[in-house]
Structures are given as structure tokens and as C-alpha cells.
Amino acid sequence: MPTSWADSSTAIDFAAAPGASVGNGSGRSTYVPPHLRNRPPSAGQQGPPSYSGPALGNERFVQGVQSGGGSRIIAPRNDYNRSGYSGGVGWNNRIGGWERGREREANPFGPDVDPEQVFNEQENTGINFDAYEDIPVETSGENVPLPVNTFAEIDLGEALNQNIRRCKYVKPTPVQRHAIPISLAGRDLMACAQTGSGKTAAFCFPIISGIMSGQCVQRPPRMSRMAYPLALILSPTRELSCQIHEEARKFAYQTGVRVVVAYGGAPINQQLRELERGVDILVATPGRLVDLLERARLSLQMIRYLALDEADRMLDMGFEPQIRKIVQQMDMPPPGIRQTMLFSATFPKEIQRMASDFLANYIFLAVGRVGSSTDLIAQRVEFVQETDKRSHLMDLLHAQRANGGQAKQSLTLVFVETKKGADSLEHWLCMNGFPATAIHGDRSQQEREYALRSFKTGHTPILVATDVAARGLDIPHVAHVINFDLPNDIDDYVHRIGRTGRAGKTGLATAFFNENNASMAKALSELMQEANQEVPDWLSRFAARSYGGKNRRGGGRFGSRDFRRDSSFNRGPADYYGGGNAGVGYGGSGGYNGAYAAGATSAWD
Numbered sequence: 001m002p003t004s005w006a007d008s009s010t011a012i013d014f015a016a017a018p019g020a021s022v023g024n025g026s027g028r029s030t031y032v033p034p035h036l037r038n039r040p041p042s043a044g045q046q047g048p049p050s051y052s053g054p055a056l057g058n059e060r061f062v063q064g065v066q067s068g069g070g071s072r073i074i075a076p077r078n079d080y081n082r083s084g085y086s087g088g089v090g091w092n093n094r095i096g097g098w099e100r101g102r103e104r105e106a107n108p109f110g111p112d113v114d115p116e117q118v119f120n121e122q123e124n125t126g127i128n129f130d131a132y133e134d135i136p137v138e139t140s141g142e143n144v145p146l147p148v149n150t151f152a153e154i155d156l157g158e159a160l161n162q163n164i165r166r167c168k169y170v171k172p173t174p175v176q177r178h179a180i181p182i183s184l185a186g187r188d189l190m191a192c193a194q195t196g197s198g199k200t201a202a203f204c205f206p207i208i209s210g211i212m213s214g215q216c217v218q219r220p221p222r223m224s225r226m227a228y229p230l231a232l233i234l235s236p237t238r239e240l241s242c243q244i245h246e247e248a249r250k251f252a253y254q255t256g257v258r259v260v261v262a263y264g265g266a267p268i269n270q271q272l273r274e275l276e277r278g279v280d281i282l283v284a285t286p287g288r289l290v291d292l293l294e295r296a297r298l299s300l301q302m303i304r305y306l307a308l309d310e311a312d313r314m315l316d317m318g319f320e321p322q323i324r325k326i327v328q329q330m331d332m333p334p335p336g337i338r339q340t341m342l343f344s345a346t347f348p349k350e351i352q353r354m355a356s357d358f359l360a361n362y363i364f365l366a367v368g369r370v371g372s373s374t375d376l377i378a379q380r381v382e383f384v385q386e387t388d389k390r391s392h393l394m395d396l397l398h399a400q401r402a403n404g405g406q407a408k409q410s411l412t413l414v415f416v417e418t419k420k421g422a423d424s425l426e427h428w429l430c431m432n433g434f435p436a437t438a439i440h441g442d443r444s445q446q447e448r449e450y451a452l453r454s455f456k457t458g459h460t461p462i463l464v465a466t467d468v469a470a471r472g473l474d475i476p477h478v479a480h481v482i483n484f485d486l487p488n489d490i491d492d493y494v495h496r497i498g499r500t501g502r503a504g505k506t507g508l509a510t511a512f513f514n515e516n517n518a519s520m521a522k523a524l525s526e527l528m529q530e531a532n533q534e535v536p537d538w539l540s541r542f543a544a545r546s547y548g549g550k551n552r553r554g555g556g557r558f559g560s561r562d563f564r565r566d567s568s569f570n571r572g573p574a575d576y577y578g579g580g581n582a583g584v585g586y587g588g589s590g591g592y593n594g595a596y597a598a599g600a601t602s603a604w605d
């Protein structure tokens with residue numbers, strides 16, 4: 001006879017549930033919801049024997065799942081605060097969870113960090129929050145939840161709060177202040193915020209918190225060897241997926257929420273084994289995910305949270321068929337049942353339009369101007385002919401070395417256009433006494449990972465890269481980004497230079513420009529002006545002569561806010577590309593001043 005909520009639910013036999021099961025002595029496994037997995041056996045436990053009250057914060061799941069006929073158990077949102085993991089309940093004492101009692105959870109904070117030590121509230125990562133204080137924020141959509149100022153104001157659960165302290169996050173960044181309450185309220189979200197401003201945590205925290213609080217507890221179907229994640233995080237590159245996985249593991253440490261990563265170029269069997277051991281949050285690249293789905297080893301029917309990081313990039317770089325297959329043609333619950341979040345630092349309107357197919361009644365959030373770079377990055381543009389690029393690079397590196405800039409604390413990332421160009425520049429740098437490594441799509445995954453590790457540790461302080469390293473990678477100590485070859489798209493430039501100047505720190509970005517880059521002149525000079533950078537006269541002259549070139553914004557840096565506001569919205573696709581708000585300045589109505597009037601949803605309204 002169960003005596004507690006934990007007992008009553010662990011007694012439910014979900015024998016074939018691969019997501020999270022524990023041996024029960026009878027040879028059959030028993031499903032344990034993630035939010036109960038850190039608990040000691042029933043003695044002394046608080047909490048009702050069962051709970052069928054309102055699902056606080058996200059009624060949509062209740063309605064959706066119930067109308068679908070599935071059985072469902074809902075725990076009160078803050079149930080884990082009363083009887084979840086807390087002092088005295090060690091990892092080894094857990095009643096089950098994803099580890100099935102077989103092994104200890106590895107310490108994701110690294111061997112040198114004692115995970116039991118919770119850092120002083122006053123310590124922080126060195127993030128300069130003042131740099132973000134007066135950043136303009138725009139939201140649009142219905143009934144936008146109010147932002148918060150501290151993590152303490154948000155009910156994330158004690159285990160997650162403890163990990164936030166372990167990460168030394170003292171207070172939320174602006175995108176986190178706005179996005180976390182929106183997501184916790186169960187709303188779909190399209191969020192744009194500058195590079196390095198903490199978007200990963202902004203989507204990970206609500207997902208982990210939601211899973212911990214039991215909002216996703218539903219009986220998984222009886223299918224052996226099939227994995228049923230509750231949340232899916234998609235990202236465009238293997239390296240970014242690995243990085244998100246590492247971050248999410250830190251945030252989920254000792255919460256009972258299990259995070260697994262799947263990406264191409266690595267042995268699939270190993271990933272299948274990881275999935276079989278149970279998965280709550282799956283971080284994946286689209287190609288490998290389709291592979292897993294086609295092998296019928298993974299079902300998306302339990303997905304309650306879908307996050308697309310660098311969503312515009314995935315759609316733009318040709319992943320649209322895979323993404324549509326994953327999101328629309330498999331067994332994933334539809335918009336309105338699942339909760340969907342799209343994040344990026346850039347969101348061209350045509351991509352917003354496409355991506356909005358995945359969302360229901362969503363909120364659009366822009367922290368800083370959409371697609372802008374942060375003014376923490378000093379941007380320099382130098383006129384350099386193709387034939388002079390190498391010697392110019394050498395001059396820069398020599399000057400840097402003379403200033404003591406080749407130490408571990410100062411890494412240089414050099415972007416080039418082609419894979420061949422990356423190989424040859426890497427070779428040439430090494431021959432000239434500058435230890436360099438390279439990363440691009442033709443290198444094996446092992447080589448890519450090795451190069452990244454060697455760069456991160458400062459062993460090889462120069463990394464030559466194609467755009468494969470442009471998005472999302474969070475590498476501490478990148479002091480200088482050099483665009484040896486400029487990209488053809490201003491958004492790519494924004495992401496590339498965003499590998500420096502992260503989390504409130506300053507950085508330097510240098511671009512080599514010549515006649516071949518004329519089509520970028522206008523967008524580049526506008527971007528630099530927005531970020532309060534000095535624009536060389538010669539670049540302004542190029543900009544005055546150019547007609548916008550390949551800049552997708554079609555003549556205005558400010559046209560990329562919520563596309564639903566465009567006059568062409570609702571007039572159908574044929575009209576769409578002709579419309580837009582090009583030239584309408586962001587802050588036209590005074591910008592964000594930190595407070596919303598009652599009922600107001602936007603700083604522009």
C-alpha cells in the first residue's frame with residue numbers, strides 16, 4: 001500500500017518504459033518520473049498520495065494529453081521543493097532514476113570542482129552585467145509574462161537552483177530575465193538575443209524545471225528498445241550540440257533529469273546504448289536524429305518541449321526538409337500540445353515566417369536589436385587585397401605576440417571561406433612559427449574534436465575555421481576574431497565575431513575587406529554604426545555605392561523584428577517579400593526603460 005506520492009507513482013508498472021526505469025526486484029522495471037528520482041524511499045516523505053489538481057503553469061499539457069486519452073499524473077509544480085533532493089539525501093541513496101542504481105552520476109563541473117560546494121552568492125564568473133543594463137528589449141504577442149530580476153523570483157526547484165549557484169550565475173542575463181518566465185508560463189517563444197548573452201540557459205532552465213516538476217509524466221507506450229525523450233533540443237552543428245549537452249548536464253546535475261546527445265560523425269551504436277539507458281532531454285543535430293527515427297529506435301511522441309537553437313541557421317543551411325520531417329511528419333505532438341522555443345542572435349524575416357509554422361500563439365522576444373552585434377566587441381575593418389592577406393595576418397599576429405597576446409589567456413580565431421583555404425592557412429601559419437589548428441566540414445569528427453580541444457586548452461592558440469565554428473561555440477579567452485575572408489551574409493559576420501566578447505567580456509574583431517566584399521559594405525557599416533564603432537571613410541564610400549548586395553534584409557538593418565508586425569503579414573507569401581519595415585529604427589518610440597505598463601506587451605506599443 002503506497003504511503004506517499006512517490007510510492008504511489010513508483011508502484012505504477014511502466015515495465016517497458018525506457019525513459020527512466022528502476023529494477024523492482026521482480027525482474028521487471030518500474031517507471032519513475034524524473035521529479036521523483038532523487039528521493040529516498042518513502043519513510044518520512046511529505047506530499048499527497050496522489051495529485052490530480054491543476055497543473056500549475058502549463059495547463060495546455062493537461063488538456064492536450066487528456067484529450068488524447070492517455071493516462072497522466074501531474075505533480076504540484078513545487079512538489080520537489082518540499083521533498084525533493086536536499087541535504088542529507090545523497091546521490092547513492094536515490095531510489096532509482098535514470099542511473100538504475102548502477103553507477104554514480106559523473107561530476108559535470110570537472111574534476112577540480114567539488115560539486116557539493118555551493119558557491120557564495122556574491123561570487124560570479126566575471127560577467128559584466130552593467131554592460132547589459134540598458135539593453136533595449138522588445139516583446140510582442142498576447143499576454144506576455146513579466147520579466148524577473150533575480151533567479152530567486154523564479155520557481156525553478158532547489159536542485160536546479162543549486163546548480164545555478166555552482167555555475168556561479170549570480171543573476172539572470174536580460175534574455176534569461178524575459179525568456180524564462182515566458183517559457184515557465186508554458187508559452188511558445190521566438191527569441192533573439194545577442195551572441196554570448198546566455199541563451200542556452202534561457203531554454204535549458206525551463207525545460208529541466210518542467211521535467212523535474214512532473215509536468216510531463218505520462219505513461220510511455222510499451223515498445224522495447226525505443227527511447228522516448230520528453231524534450232528535444234536541435235542545433236545545427238555537432239560541436240554546438242556537444243556544448244549544449246555539456247551545459248545541460250551541469251544544469252541537470254542531481255535533478256534526476258537525464259540528458260543525452262546524438263550527432264553525426266560519431267559511432268551510432270554508442271549513442272543508441274546511451275538512449276537505451278534512458279533519456280529525458282535529447283540534444284541532437286537534425287541529420288543524426290532523422291537516422292535514429294528511421295531506425296525506429298526513437299519516438300518523439302512524448303516530446304513536451306522542443307527547442308531549436310540557431311533556428312535560422314538550421315533552416316537557412318538546408319536542414320529545412322529534415323527539420324520539417326522531425327517536427328511535422330513524425331510522431332511529435334503538434335504545436336499547442338508541445339511547447340516550442342526558437343533561439344538565435346539573428347532572425348531574418350523569411351526564416352521567421354517559415355519557423356512560425358512550428359509555433360502556437362507565440363511570443364516574439366528581441367533583446368538588443370535583432371541581428372546586432374554587441375558593443376563589447378571592438379570591430380576593425382582593414383582594406384587588404386587578396387594577395388596581401390597572409391602578410392597582413394602575419395603582421396597582426398606578430399603585433400599580438402609582441403603585446404603578450406599568444407598566451408593561453410588569449411586565443412585567436414581566423415575565419416576563412418573554404419575548407420581548402422583553412423587547410424592551407426593552417427599549414428602556412430605552422431610553417432611560420434604560429435601554432436595553429438583547423439576545423440572544417442571535411443575533417444573527421446575526431447579531428448574536429450581534437451582541434452577544438454587543442455584550441456580551447458590554449459595548446460594551439462590559433463584556430464583556422466570555416467563557418468562550422470561560427471555559431472554558438474562558447475570558448476573562453478577568444479580575444480580576437482579575424483575575418484580573413486569576409487562572409488557573404490551579415491548575419492554570418494555577426495555570429496562569427498560573437499565568438500569573442502561573450503558574457504559581458506570585451507573582445508576584438510578584425511575583418512579584411514576588398515572589392516570582392518563590396519556587397520557587404522552597406523550592411524557592415526550599418527552594423528558597426530549601431531554598435532558605436534568607428535566606420536572608416538573608405539567603407540562608407542563603398543556602402544554609398546552599393547545596393548544592398550546579398551544582404552537578406554533588403555536595405556535595412558532594422559527590418560528583422562517580429563514579422564507578424566509587417567503590413568504584408570496575412571497578405572500571403574506572394575506579398576511578403578515585398579513588404580517590411582526597412583528603415584524603421586528599433587527604439588523609435590523611446591526604447592525599453594525597464595518597466596512594462598499594465599497590459600503593455602512591447603516597448604514599441
Ligand SMILES: Nc1ncnc2c1ncn2[C@@H]1O[C@H](COP(=O)(O)OP(=O)(O)OP(=O)(O)O)[C@@H](O)[C@H]1O
Pocket residue numbers: 125127168169170171172173176193194195196197198199200201344345471472473474498499502503
Ligand atoms: N546568468 C549568467 N551569469 C553568468 N554567466 C552566464 C549566465 N548565463 C550564461 N552565462 C555564461 O555566458 C556564456 C555565454 O552563454 P551562451 O553560450 O548560452 O550564449 P548564447 O547567447 O547562446 O551565445 P551564441 O549566440 O553565441 O550561441 C557562457 O559561458 C555561459 O556560461
